[in-house]
């Protein structure tokens with residue numbers, strides 16, 4: 057262990073009070089997407105700020121503006137920025153987390169009240185909304201701060217914090233806040249930051265800790281096909297061009313049943329994995345059975361575990377999401393819908409960007425539509441997008457996290473990329489120009505966003521030790537270099 061013994065002893069001796077504090081945090085229903093809960097999100101921000109202050113962290117609550125929701129004007133919850141330590145001889149680590157949560161109601165299928173932390177000592181699990189996403193990890197940092205403050209131990213590095221209360225609602229205003237602070241130069245809150253650590257994702261499975269170094273981007277599209285002035289009786293069928301038929305044909309040209317994207321040029325520039333990257337995938341503790349457990353059915357695209365892991369994280373994919381305007385009620389309705397729109401998106405990997413991909417997507421769909429030679433109208437547009445992110449794992453930030461993981465869990469972490477997105481990761485990487493690390497606390501079966509969300513007590517307690525040890529490893533490695 058690279059941290060002082062008192063630190064680990066303190067964490068062991070104070071498990072109950074750490075869990076008690078997590079109960080307090082879970083009891084504040086800080087649901088950011090529900091206007092009725094907005095006061096609770098503000099309350100959660102103040103609670104967090106006062107906790108940080110208690111342990112010597114200087115804070116600033118930055119207002120992020122207002123929004124109009126359901127006819128009411130609501131204040132966005134502020135971002136809570138924090139700083140402790142200004143020793144120029146030490147590295148400065150920026151920590152990100154969020155204090156808002158997804159909605160939850162017992163009637164959704166929870167076994168216990170979602171906003172009362174249920175600690176099941178027998179199974180070693182703590183159930184409650186936000187336990188793992190993301191209050192547990194945020195409180196892990198508070199535990200580290202408390203231990204150092206109470207023991208009178210100096211932190212091995214300088215810390216900066218950026219906690220937001222709108223992560224589950226699209227991180228409104230956060231990109232602007234980060235850009236503004238960076239533009240302030242030496243005066244800015246993030247000046248001097250050497251690396252970023254985000255604890256807001258999960259192990260790939262329930263057995264092996266991981267470090268996450270990549271996320272896919274996204275480009276989301278809508279194709280609208282229209283023709284008739286209004287919905288028509290299908291008695292007219294056989295005499296007119298029908299929008300739905302045309303839309304289905306177009307959507308059917310986007311991707312093969314094996315998941316191969318059929319848009320020309322879409323795979324251009326994506327480098328094949330070299331031997332060291334292939335080795336990372338070989339080393340990951342993840343099986344086809346694990347994937348099929350997540351999917352809830354034996355439907356993997358391949359029997360080869362590396363192929364499916366790569367398909368999910370380092371290859372682009374295209375998914376069809378839905379059709380608006382089509383008949384979807386019970387029974388039969390003999391209607392010809394007048395306007396239908398299909399929604400689909402691509403998950404992107406470097407060097408793909410939404411801008412670059414959109415040119416190819418639009419020209420392909422327009423050409424395919426022209427080939428159909430109908431008298432209908434078609435429009436395709438990009439609804440939104442975000443770039444992919446991949447970090448350099450041969451960096452001291454990852455080295456420190458790997459050593460800390462090995463010290464606490466006795467296992468070498470899997471190096472993983474994820475199929476989804478955490479947009480703030482890229483914002484930090486681009487605006488600060490420093491290495492960003494995703495260092496998860498919870499396990500793959502925690503059920504973030506789902507019913508019966510949980511965090512294992514062992515992950516909370518070992519996770520606290522992991523976060524603290526990571527700081528000591530950052531200090532050790534930078535002292536050696």
Ligand SMILES: [Zn+2]
Nearest residue numbers: 189190223256
């Ligand atoms: Zn989260």
